[in-house]
Amino acid sequence: MDLRTEISSLGEFGLIDHLTRNIELKNVSSILGVGDDAAVIDHFGKQTVFTTDLLIENIHFDLIYTPLRHLGYKAVVVNLSDIYAMNAHPTQILISLGFSNRFSVEALDEFYDGVYAACEKYGVDLVGGDTSSSQKGFIISVTAIGEVSPDKFVQRSTAQKGDLLCCSGDLGAAYLGLVFLEREKKIFLENPDIKPDLEGEKYVIGRILKPEAAKDVIDFFEREQIIPTAMMDISDGLSSEILHLCKQSNLGCVIYEEKIPILEETRNAAYKFELDPTACALSGGEDYELLFTIKQTDYDKLVLNEKISVIGYMTSPEEGTRIITKGGNQFDITAQGWNAFTK
Amino acid sequence: MDLRTEISSLGEFGLIDHLTRNIELKNVSSILGVGDDAAVIDHFGKQTVFTTDLLIENIHFDLIYTPLRHLGYKAVVVNLSDIYAMNAHPTQILISLGFSNRFSVEALDEFYDGVYAACEKYGVDLVGGDTSSSQKGFIISVTAIGEVSPDKFVQRSTAQKGDLLCCSGDLGAAYLGLVFLEREKKIFLENPDIKPDLEGEKYVIGRILKPEAAKDVIDFFEREQIIPTAMMDISDGLSSEILHLCKQSNLGCVIYEEKIPILEETRNAAYKFELDPTACALSGGEDYELLFTIKQTDYDKLVLNEKISVIGYMTSPEEGTRIITKGGNQFDITAQGWNAFTK
Numbered sequence: 303m304d305l306r307t308e309i310s311s312l313g314e315f316g317l318i319d320h321l322t323r324n325i326e327l328k329n330v331s332s333i334l335g336v337g338d339d340a341a342v343i344d345h346f347g348k349q350t351v352f353t354t355d356l357l358i359e360n361i362h363f364d365l366i367y368t369p370l371r372h373l374g375y376k377a378v379v380v381n382l383s384d385i386y387a388m389n390a391h392p393t394q395i396l397i398s399l400g401f402s403n404r405f406s407v408e409a410l411d412e413f414y415d416g417v418y419a420a421c422e423k424y425g426v427d428l429v430g431g432d433t434s435s436s437q438k439g440f441i442i443s444v445t446a447i448g449e450v451s452p453d454k455f456v457q458r459s460t461a462q463k464g465d466l467l468c469c470s471g472d473l474g475a476a477y478l479g480l481v482f483l484e485r486e487k488k489i490f491l492e493n494p495d496i497k498p499d500l501e502g503e504k505y506v507i508g509r510i511l512k513p514e515a516a517k518d519v520i521d522f523f524e525r526e527q528i529i530p531t532a533m534m535d536i537s538d539g540l541s542s543e544i545l546h547l548c549k550q551s552n553l554g555c556v557i558y559e560e561k562i563p564i565l566e567e568t569r570n571a572a573y574k575f576e577l578d579p580t581a582c583a584l585s586g587g588e589d590y591e592l593l594f595t596i597k598q599t600d601y602d603k604l605v606l607n608e609k610i611s612v613i614g615y616m617t618s619p620e621e622g623t624r625i626i627t628k629g630g631n632q633f634d635i636t637a638q639g640w641n642a643f644t645k
Numbered sequence: 646m647d648l649r650t651e652i653s654s655l656g657e658f659g660l661i662d663h664l665t666r667n668i669e670l671k672n673v674s675s676i677l678g679v680g681d682d683a684a685v686i687d688h689f690g691k692q693t694v695f696t697t698d699l700l701i702e703n704i705h706f707d708l709i710y711t712p713l714r715h716l717g718y719k720a721v722v723v724n725l726s727d728i729y730a731m732n733a734h735p736t737q738i739l740i741s742l743g744f745s746n747r748f749s750v751e752a753l754d755e756f757y758d759g760v761y762a763a764c765e766k767y768g769v770d771l772v773g774g775d776t777s778s779s780q781k782g783f784i785i786s787v788t789a790i791g792e793v794s795p796d797k798f799v800q801r802s803t804a805q806k807g808d809l810l811c812c813s814g815d816l817g818a819a820y821l822g823l824v825f826l827e828r829e830k831k832i833f834l835e836n837p838d839i840k841p842d843l844e845g846e847k848y849v850i851g852r853i854l855k856p857e858a859a860k861d862v863i864d865f866f867e868r869e870q871i872i873p874t875a876m877m878d879i880s881d882g883l884s885s886e887i888l889h890l891c892k893q894s895n896l897g898c899v900i901y902e903e904k905i906p907i908l909e910e911t912r913n914a915a916y917k918f919e920l921d922p923t924a925c926a927l928s929g930g931e932d933y934e935l936l937f938t939i940k941q942t943d944y945d946k947l948v949l950n951e952k953i954s955v956i957g958y959m960t961s962p963e964e965g966t967r968i969i970t971k972g973g974n975q976f977d978i979t980a981q982g983w984n985a986f987t988k
Contacts, residue, residue: 308749308750309750325771328770329737336772341773343737352773354774354786354788358743358780361743361777393672393675394684399699407660410652427670427675429670429677430684431679431697432699434699438781443741
């Protein structure tokens with residue numbers, strides 16, 4: 303009898319661990335392989351950083367409420383975010399597309415308008431790719447390439463006990479934007495004549511449809527000569543990413559609910575849907591902010607940067623991964639991030 | 646009224662030209678962008694080469710007759726072929742997969758067995774990727790990275806009048822392997838009890854299911870200090886690739902039917918299906934051999950290499966792109982290569 307193990311029994315990260323467990327890097331230029339936001343390759347002292355993402359219609363995006371221009375922009379930005387998460391600067395991208403004949407040349411032009419707008423904004427070149435027909439749906443594969451000064455790249459596994467745990471920007475908004483768009487989609491499908499009023503939700507919708515990558519944070523690190531001790535981007539929700547960073551660094555942590563950066567617009571949107579804003583930040587995802595740790599001695603350098611929040615600190619692994627609520631209660635941080643295989 | 650231009654009206658290459666017509670490379674490290682087998686990026690004197698491919702179930706492969714192990718092997722090899730086509734050596738790959746829950750962990754293991762076998766054979770490292778669920782079908786995106794000595798990379802656009810036009814290996818077999826597998830599939834679907842007899846067609850089936858990239862040819866060039874004046878890989882059929890090379894080099898050419906390398910096994914398979922072996926070589930595709938031009942003065946260096954055939958020479962563009970048949974007739978070379986958008 304053939305053995306059949308369901309992929310869902312391993313989960314996405316378990317599956318990646320399983321499939322890559324026997325990899326031994328053989329080329330001397332392969333500095334860092336599977337397991338971080340991006341791979342690092344050495345080219346005679348200069349290091350390059352690589353990452354790739356696959357985006358599939360109706361798994362990662364819904365064209366009912368996603369303008370193709372925004373989709374092109376976002377497909378680039380989410381990959382650049384992985385490059386910045388290595389403390390590197392993106393320089394080039396390659397894009398492959400699969401699409402059925404439901405798409406016209408004008409539709410693809412719109413998508414590429416967004417791609418080029420992102421390239422322009424982040425100073426990267428589109429240097430290659432592939433186009434293909436698909437039987438159904440729109441498939442996007444983006445590979446991003448970046449540069450980093452020798453050994454300045456930052457991994458997930460190198461945080462130290464006592465380091466401050468920080469994040470950039472604000473969290474939870476993209477998830478609420480998605481909740482809002484999903485509701486409007488349902489209303490639209492039931493009654494196509496009702497025009498949605500998106501005015502009050504502009505901020506949260508903007509965060510899901512047109513995210514930005516944290517270039518300014520990496521520029522700030524460079525100016526202030528800060529090198530984070532560990533870093534990753536926040537794509538699956540804060541709690542899931544914190545657990546990754548702790549696991550890979552073999553540490554625990556304490557974070558404070560009141561320190562999690564959530565904007566007024568996000569709170570208001572959450573209350574409208576009777577959701578807890580903190581839960582949206584912890585489990586929402588698609589924020590594309592950075593989660594990173596710094597030495598305590600670097601605290602003075604970033605305390606005045608409004609785009610950076612210190613949300614907690616790293617502890618020994620025995621102390622677990624804990625959140626202290628506004629009411630003073632302590633809980634374990636649990637990962638409820640988006641898991642593509644259980645949806 | 647919205648304008649709607651069908652993608653099929655442009656064709657794959659017309660579409661790529663259209664979508665990339667306004668690209669201006671801005672990073673000084675971007676040496677060569679869209680329009681060749683791979684992009685070239687400079688890293689402080691050392692140059693790296695990048696290519697990416699998207700493979701979609703039932704467009705690019707059929708799992709009814711493609712073992713997953715072979716598919717993993719082939720997905721890597723077809724990308725390495727693009728790296729070799731730049732006169733470069735592959736060093737790393739990234740792989741992204743999309744798959745539905747129809748696939749088990751064991752099935753993915755088989756696929757990765759093939760991936761790792763190809764990595765081992767060609768000395769490349771798997772350094773990253775992405776996994777994702779898909780609603781339907783198996784989606785593979787591979788990005789390959791290679792190294793080339795400064796300015797040793799070879800483009801498609803740099804052939805000169807009088808250069809010899811050459812190809813590696815033998816052509817047409819992969820197409821006949823596909824024809825054979827498609828016939829067996831039909832028989833199997835009509836009567837699952839009939840066991841196919843593949844013995845006589847081993848060679849042609851091997852060429853479609855488990856192609857190899859032309860590493861030995863690039864190694865040979867290096868040993869003999871030959872730098873082709875132009876080069877590309879043969880993935881869409883010889884005639885289609887010849888027309889690309891002529892167009893991008895702004896030249897014409899003459900090729901001789903009798904010089905096109907076709908093996909006995911391929912001829913026999915063609916006759917079985919009442920197909921013309923030359924037509925299979927010209928229009929078949931999936932050979933993953935190299936098409937290249939060399940200076941006439943390099944002829945002596947390669948005349949003894951049995952893996953290389955001189956099939957013709959480059960002419961001025963006014964002379965057109967011509968094939969001289971065994972019977973002495975002359976015809977225009979026409980592209981009947983696989984066009985993914987008209988299938």
